[in-house]
Amino acid sequence: MKIAVLKEGASGESRVAATPETVKKFVALGAQMAVEAAAGAGASYADGDYAAAGADVGDRAATLAGAGIVLGVQGPDPATLAGAAPGAWIVAGLNPFGDRPRIDAYAAAGYEALAMEFMPRITRAQSMDILSSQSNLAGYKAVLDAAGVYGRAFPMMMTAAGTVSAAKVFVMGVGVAGLQAIATARRLGAQVSATDVRSATKEQILSLGAKPIFVENVAGIEGEGSGGYATEMSEEYKKAQAELVSAHIAKQDIVITTALIPGRPAPRLISDAQLATMRPGSVIVDLAVESGGNVEGAVAGEVVTRHGVRIVGHRNVAGRLPADASALFARNLYNFLSTFWDKDAGKPVLDDEIGDAVRLTKDGAVVNPRLLS
Numbered sequence: 001m002k003i004a005v006l007k008e009g010a011s012g013e014s015r016v017a018a019t020p021e022t023v024k025k026f027v028a029l030g031a032q033m034a035v036e037a038a039a040g041a042g043a044s045y046a047d048g049d050y051a052a053a054g055a056d057v058g059d060r061a062a063t064l065a066g067a068g069i070v071l072g073v074q075g076p077d078p079a080t081l082a083g084a085a086p087g088a089w090i091v092a093g094l095n096p097f098g099d100r101p102r103i104d105a106y107a108a109a110g111y112e113a114l115a116m117e118f119m120p121r122i123t124r125a126q127s128m129d130i131l132s133s134q135s136n137l138a139g140y141k142a143v144l145d146a147a148g149v150y151g152r153a154f155p156m157m158m159t160a161a162g163t164v165s166a167a168k169v170f171v172m173g174v175g176v177a178g179l180q181a182i183a184t185a186r187r188l189g190a191q192v193s194a195t196d197v198r199s200a201t202k203e204q205i206l207s208l209g210a211k212p213i214f215v216e217n218v219a220g221i222e223g224e225g226s227g228g229y230a231t232e233m234s235e236e237y238k239k240a241q242a243e244l245v246s247a248h249i250a251k252q253d254i255v256i257t258t259a260l261i262p263g264r265p266a267p268r269l270i271s272d273a274q275l276a277t278m279r280p281g282s283v284i285v286d287l288a289v290e291s292g293g294n295v296e297g298a299v300a301g302e303v304v305t306r307h308g309v310r311i312v313g314h315r316n317v318a319g320r321l322p323a324d325a326s327a328l329f330a331r332n333l334y335n336f337l338s339t340f341w342d343k344d345a346g347k348p349v350l351d352d353e354i355g356d357a358v359r360l361t362k363d364g365a366v367v368n369p370r371l372l373s
């Protein structure tokens, strides 16, 4: 089985879907590895290191020629895949809800598109989960991005010239990114509080030494749906949450928002009026900005100032740590394909539970139930 690793085509994407480490492991499995020249350049992985790991490094046409599996961080442009084997697997983060035309094009071209975002949240698939690995880094980087534009220090400092007080950081949405944001802000010495719609997160917040801020006594408060993901909340809950947030954020210096609901626009957590109550010089980082944004006025790809508050809306935040993000992403892909590697067939053979979850297209059609309903 030939596996092709492409140079990413999306603007601003510096990550790569395989590293010399995973190339070496794939070769040990018996795969033939081909890496497009400069594929790892943005993440500081050199062509020579891929070659030393056992890959053929060449132009795109040579890389794709006869490949049965094409690896990507983001989905490659279907028009640039000429030469791949008929029915080749495209294994990448495919943004299935946000980029439907591309998925349809993979189907029309006969490719089998496997979306790594649809990996089920089950114990045995944890090591294959790109959302977790990338969210973890994004949560960390969000705090550093906040610290970078905040004109004050995070920790309390007692100096001969007087005391600097600790920054107050509020994390909204305590999934993988939010937990890492809490831990990072704590390490930097901030006073941290956090909220989520899933009450199970209360204990996790406390265990990290932060203060839980939760809506109490409202019907339908348990916001956990299938797979541990959040569900859309009732109007009553949203009103209570808005009141709680209003009272709390006026006293915060930094807010990190991470709230997502799979397949839906991100919930709006901070309105312009709420923003206006924050102290000038405060900072908000909206990690959900590419899914519609948790914060009114956040702009994807920009840092904007409203009412004296800096709103940071970087895209692809994990990709701003390209070396580590690539290393973890590449291991997720390797863990996925190697788990199902069939020695006799010389290629991966997926089981139904994971195969049916991640497969978007097959035999010329879109087949994933989440895209058909």
Ligand code: NAD
Residues within 6 Å of the ligand: 120, 121, 122, 123, 125, 126, 129, 131, 132, 135, 172, 173, 174, 175, 176, 177, 178, 195, 196, 197, 198, 227, 228, 229, 230, 231, 233, 258, 259, 260, 261, 262, 267, 269
């Ligand atoms: P996510 O990225 O989908 O959402 C981020 C957080 O925002 C979630 O905690 C969610 O509850 C919260 N949120 C949604 N709407 C909100 C609102 N209106 N107000 C406040 N918060 C809101 O979440 P995630 O990081 O992907 O994690 C989702 C779940 O999956 C968690 O329970 C996590 O522990 C679990 N998980 C399991 C595995 C596994 O078993 N393989 C791997 C990773 C995550």
